[in-house]
Amino acid sequence: MKKVDKRELTESFSMVLQFGLTMIIPIAMCIALGVWIGDKYNMDWIVIPLFFVGALAGYTSIFKMVKQYLTKIDKRAKKEKDVKKN
DSSP, rough: OOOOOOOHHHHHHHHHHHHHHHHHHHHHHHHHHHHHHHHHOOGGGGGHHHHHHHHHHHHHHHHHHHHHHHHHHHHHHHHHHHHHHH
C-alpha cells in the first residue's frame, strides 16, 4: 500500500472543499436573484432557469480548476521522471 503524503492529503481535502463552494455559491446567488426578481416582477418561474445558469457557472469553474490541476500534476510527474532519468 502506498504511503500518502500529508501535503497530497491536505491538497485533496482542500480541492474537495473548493469544488463544493465553487458549485454551491453560484447556485445560491442565482436562486437568490431569481427569488428577488420573482417577488419584484411577479415571475416566480424565473428561479428555475437561473438555477441552471448557476449550476452551469459552477460546473464551468470546476472544469477549469480540474484542467489546471491535471496540468500541474502532469508537469510534476514529468519533472520527477526527468530527475529519475538523470
